[in-house]
Each structure stands twice: as structure tokens, then as C-alpha cells.
Amino acid sequence: MTLPLPDRSARREALLEAADRIVQRDGPAVSMASIAAEAGITKPILYRHFGDKGGLYAALAERHTDRLLAALQDALAGAGTPRARVERTVRTYLATIEEEPQVYRFLVHSAEGEAASAHGQVRSFLRRLSELLAVGIAAELGLPAGAFRAEIWARGIVGMVQAAGDWWLLEGGADREELVGELTDLLWGAYAEGVRRSSRGGGD
Amino acid sequence: MTLPLPDRSARREALLEAADRIVQRDGPAVSMASIAAEAGITKPILYRHFGDKGGLYAALAERHTDRLLAALQDALAGAGTPRARVERTVRTYLATIEEEPQVYRFLVHSAEGEAASAHGQVRSFLRRLSELLAVGIAAELGLPAGAFRAEIWARGIVGMVQAAGDWWLLEGGADREELVGELTDLLWGAYAEGVRRSSRGGGD
DNA sequence: GTCGAGGGGTTACCGCCGGTAACACTGGCG
DNA sequence: CGCCAGTGTTACCGGCGGTAACCCCTCGAC
Numbered sequence: 001m002t003l004p005l006p007d008r009s010a011r012r013e014a015l016l017e018a019a020d021r022i023v024q025r026d027g028p029a030v031s032m033a034s035i036a037a038e039a040g041i042t043k044p045i046l047y048r049h050f051g052d053k054g055g056l057y058a059a060l061a062e063r064h065t066d067r068l069l070a071a072l073q074d075a076l077a078g079a080g081t082p083r084a085r086v087e088r089t090v091r092t093y094l095a096t097i098e099e100e101p102q103v104y105r106f107l108v109h110s111a112e113g114e115a116a117s118a119h120g121q122v123r124s125f126l127r128r129l130s131e132l133l134a135v136g137i138a139a140e141l142g143l144p145a146g147a148f149r150a151e152i153w154a155r156g157i158v159g160m161v162q163a164a165g166d167w168w169l170l171e172g173g174a175d176r177e178e179l180v181g182e183l184t185d186l187l188w189g190a191y192a193e194g195v196r197r198s199s200r201g202g203g204d
Numbered sequence: 205m206t207l208p209l210p211d212r213s214a215r216r217e218a219l220l221e222a223a224d225r226i227v228q229r230d231g232p233a234v235s236m237a238s239i240a241a242e243a244g245i246t247k248p249i250l251y252r253h254f255g256d257k258g259g260l261y262a263a264l265a266e267r268h269t270d271r272l273l274a275a276l277q278d279a280l281a282g283a284g285t286p287r288a289r290v291e292r293t294v295r296t297y298l299a300t301i302e303e304e305p306q307v308y309r310f311l312v313h314s315a316e317g318e319a320a321s322a323h324g325q326v327r328s329f330l331r332r333l334s335e336l337l338a339v340g341i342a343a344e345l346g347l348p349a350g351a352f353r354a355e356i357w358a359r360g361i362v363g364m365v366q367a368a369g370d371w372w373l374l375e376g377g378a379d380r381e382e383l384v385g386e387l388t389d390l391l392w393g394a395y396a397e398g399v400r401r402s403s404r405g406g407g408d
Numbered sequence: 409g410t411c412g413a414g415g416g417g418t419t420a421c422c423g424c425c426g427g428t429a430a431c432a433c434t435g436g437c438g
Numbered sequence: 439c440g441c442c443a444g445t446g447t448t449a450c451c452g453g454c455g456g457t458a459a460c461c462c463c464t465c466g467a468c
Contacts, residue, residue, distance in 0.1 A: 031454065042418060044457075053455065130371070148379065152368050152386045159367020160360040167334070167359040175352065182356045185401055186394040193393020235425065246447060248428075257426065 012049055012059075015039050019060050028106040032056070057110050064103050065125045068096055069132065076136065086191070087184040090161060094180060097165055098173055108162065126162060130154045141198045153194065157187060216253055216263075219243050223264050232310040236260070261314050268307050269329045272300055273336065280340065290395070291388040294365060298384060301369055302377055312366065330366060334358045345402045357398065361391060 018039035023030055032053055036043045050056035075092040076085055097104035107125040123131075134154035135145065143150050161183055168179050222243035226234055236257055240247045254260035279296040280289055301308040311329040327335075338358035339349065347354050365387055372383050 032456085033454080043455085044419095045417070047456065048416090126367075130367075148382060149386055151371070152383060153390065155371040156364040156368040156387065156390055159370075160364035163330075163334075163363020163366070164356050164360040166363075167355070178352060179356060182353055183360065185397055186357065186360055189394040189397020189400075190390040191393070192397065193389055196393075197389055236427085237425080247426085248448095249446070251427065252445090 015041075015046065015049060016056075016060055016063065019056060023060070023106050024100075024102045027102060028109045061107055061110055061125060064107055065128060068107075068125065069128060071096065072129065073132065082191075083184065083188055086187055087180060090183050090187070091176075091180045093161060094165055094168070094176055097169060098176060101169055104169070108166070126158055130158045133158060141195065143198070149194075149198070153190075157190070160186065219245075219250065219253060220260075220264055220267065223260060227264070227310050228304075228306045231306060232313045265311055265314055265329060268311055269332060272311075272329065273332060275300065276333065277336065286395075287388065287392055290391055291384060294387050294391070295380075295384045297365060298369055298372070298380055301373055302380060305373055308373070312370070330362055334362045337362060345399065347402070353398075353402070357394075361394070364390065 015035075019030075019035045022035050022038040026034070032043055032046055035056070036046050039046075046056065050059060071092055072089055075089040078085060078088065080088065110124070130151075131154070134150045137143075137153050138145055138147050138150035141147075141150065164179065164183055168176075219239075223234075223239045226239050226242040230238070236247055236250055239260070240250050243250075250260065254263060275296055276293055279293040282289060282292065284292065314328070334355075335358070338354045341347075341357050342349055342351050342354035345351075345354065368383065368387055372380075
């Protein structure tokens with residue numbers, strides 16, 4: 001391997017996959033030593049690659065976050081009536097957290113306290129999702145970027161779906177379609193009210 | 205003091221107040237040693253009183269949770285139109301988290317990971333709030349206790365307000381009344397849609 | 409071939425945490 | 439006086455995140 005990036009990058013990728021395995025097996029509260037053991041190396045190598053625990057968590061979260069956000073964006077931006085798009089997005093979210101609950105727990109739980117890396121804040125999954133949604137909502141309602149209303153709505157909607165999904169997940173995870181229906185109704189009601197109010201005037 | 209509870213209870217109260225001071229000063233991630241130092245004693249006494257860190261956190265959270273839940277219940281159950289009651293409840297919630305952000309952070313953050321006491325799960329603030337709201341919603345919609353819809357709604361509503369409030373708080377905390385208005389609109393729209401759908405049939 | 413230089417890897421450590429065992433002090437009681 | 443119970447302390451354990459110091463293997467220069 002005499003590539004521009006000899007094997008640093010591949011090594012890093014392998015380490016992240018090892019970390020991923022161990023997180024999926026033992027949950028998000030995992031020690032650096034156990035990750036290193038899973039990767040067949042020792043701690044200092046991990047630290048040379050990622051700086052500190054926050055750095056590793058951030059790198060690990062970024063991969064999953066990118067993937068999940070892309071899926072959600074596709075679901076929301078696809079074809080269909082607005083209501084169908086909302087429903088599809090909710091379904092995508094719930095299906096993902098049901099299929100990979102450990103990943104989901106890691107993403108939601110990691111940014112709180114654990115993953116405050118030394119160099120710069122880690123924009124967590126929920127934060128990035130909210131930011132994306134805020135842009136979409138502002139566009140949908142004809143509000144300027146960064147409008148207070150759009151920001152609040154995005155945070156509120158994300159929080160609603162996250163909280164409901166969280167409860168549903170640890171309650172057993174049955175009846176996914178029923179949950180999709182309920183959440184879509186809730187969001188749709190809120191959305192309709194918002195459109196009504198927004199078209200009535202008062203942007204920011 | 206020759207009361208039925210000699211001074212065990214008073215001592216415990218004093219320890220909790222010391223813990224409260226130190227949490228309000230240093231945030232929710234506080235060591236047992238520093239709490240003990242603030243109380244003027246050493247660690248083993250703390251452990252004799254509360255078992256483990258989770259026990260102390262649970263006792264500390266319970267006081268604040270009881271108080272906050274009572275205030276919210278009063279706000280929701282008071283006089284006025286349904287919309288006014290929702291608005292008043294949201295305002296109460298936001299005012300509280302604005303006035304005591306450290307307490308709020310402690311309540312929301314503590315139950316996640318840190319405060320899993322050895323003897324029994326700690327029903328966190330958000331969980332208790334959701335349970336209360338679920339009962340109220342089920343009654344309001346004429347659904348049986350524990351109905352899936354009421355549970356989902358309660359979790360979703362709590363999550364929405366919590367997420368929006370959280371963002372607003374760390375974004376500077378300006379314009380509380382505007383946030384109250386936005387959240388009330390959102391919740392009201394969702395609620396109206398739900399009533400419509402619920403009266404149309406389909407309970408659980 | 410021999411010798412340095414360098415870098416990937418390890419061991420062994422630090423300080424802090426939650427949690428606990430074992431000991432010291434002090435007062436009542438026969 | 440000896441004894442006991444309770445209360446508080448010191449001193450420790452294992453494990454964590456994080457790091458310093460060393461070790462050894464390779465590679466190029468002479």
C-alpha cells in the first residue's frame with residue numbers, strides 16, 4: 001500500500017468497526033480498554049487516532065448519523081402528499097430505531113455528557129436532525145432562515161417523535177404501524193394549525 | 205429533638221440540601237466526595253444514608269419532581285378554557301426551567317445512566333410527568349386507562365415541550381412568551397386533530 | 409555488516425471516581 | 439473498671455480516562 005493515505009485511513013475504519021461491534025454488544029457505556037481489546041490493540045493507539053473518548057464517539061456517531069439523516073431526508077423529500085411524506089419519514093425513523101436499538105441508544109445517549117470532545121462541540125444526531133428540519137419547515141412556511149417559529153417547531157417535532165419512539169421501544173416495540181399512525185396524526189394536526197396561523201401573518 | 209424521628213430525618217434533609225447546593229453550583233455531574241465535603245462530612249456517611257449514588261440522586265430528584273409536578277398539575281387543572289389551561293401549563297414549565305436551569309438539567313439528565321439506583325428503577329421526572337399526562341389525556345378523550353393512544357400522546361407532548369424548552373434554554377432563553385405561544389399553538393393543533401379523530405371512533 | 413534514527417506498539421503509571429472494610433473515638437451501663 | 443453500641447474517620451479496592459516512558463523492528467547510510 002503506497003497510497004497517499006498509506007493505511008491510516010483503513011486502520012481508522014477498522015477501529016471504528018471494532019468500536020461499533022462492541023457498542024452494539026455492550027451498549028453505549030463502553031470503556032476505551034474494551035474497545036481496544038476488541039480491535040486487538042491497546043489503548044494508546046486508540047488515543048493516537050481519536051484524541052480522546054469524545055473524539056472516538058464523535059467519529060462513530062458521525063457515520064451512523066450521516067446514514068440515518070440521509071434516509072430521513074430521502075423519506076421526507078420523496079413523492080406523495082405532504083401527509084404521506086410525513087408518515088413515511090416517521091416510519092423510516094421508527095423502523096431504524098427498532099432494527100438497531102443499540103445504535104439508536106448510542107446516538108441519542110452519547111452526546112449527553114459523554115461525548116463532549118476536547119476540540120469542538122459534537123453536534124449530536126438529534127441536533128443535526130433538528131437543524132435540517134428547521135430549514136425545511138422555514139422553507140415550507142415561507143419564513144426566513146433561522147426564524148424562531150421554524151426552529152421551535154423543528155425541535156418540538158423531533159422531541160415528540162423521539163420521546164414517543166423511545167417509550168415505545170423500551171415498552172416492547174409492538175404495533176409499529178399504529179404508532180406511525182398516531183404520530184402522523186399528531187404532527188399533521190400541529191402542522192395544519194401552524195400553516196393556518198402562519199398564513200394568517202406573523203413570521204418572525 | 206426527641207421527636208418520633210429523632211434526627212435521622214433532619215440529618216438526611218441537611219445532606220440533601222448540601223447536595224442541592226453543590227449540584228446547583230457545579231452542575232449535575234458531581235462527585236460524592238464533593239457533596240460530602242459540602243455537607244462537612246465524609247463519604248461513608250453519605251453511603252449509609254442513601255445506599256449509592258443513584259439513591260442520593262433519586263432522593264434529590266424526588267423533592268424537586270414532586271414540587272414541579274404539583275405546580276404543573278395545578279396549572280393544568282385550574283380554571284379557564286382548555287386552551288388557556290394548556291398555555292398556562294406550558295408557561296409554568298418554561299418559567300421553572302428558566303429560573304432553575306441547573307435543577308432542570310439535573311432532573312432531565314440525572315435519570316439517564318447516572319441515577320440507576322441498585323434497588324429499583326428511578327422513575328424520572330419526565331417519566332412521571334408523562335404518566336400523569338397520559339391519565340389526564342385518557343380521561344379527556346374518553347379512552348380507557350393505559351390506552352395506547354393516550355400513552356403515545358403524553359410521551360410525545362412531553363417530549364415536544366422538553367426538546368423545545370431545552371433548545372430555547374441553551375440558546376439564550378429570550379422571548380419566553382413567544383415560545384409559550386408557539387408551543388401552545390402546536391399542542392393545540394395536535395390536540396384538536398386528536399379530538400376530531402378520537403370522536404370519529406377508534407379507541408385502542 | 410554495523411550503526412544510528414525513527415516510528416508503531418507496549419507496559420506501567422497517574423489522578424479521579426464510586427464504593428467499602430476496618431479501625432478510632434465517645435458515651436451509657438453493669 | 440470493663441463492655442458495648444453507635445458514629446465518624448482513614449485507608450483502601452477496582453476500574454475508568456488519559457499519558458509518559460520505553461522497546462523493538464525496520465530501514466537507510468556508511
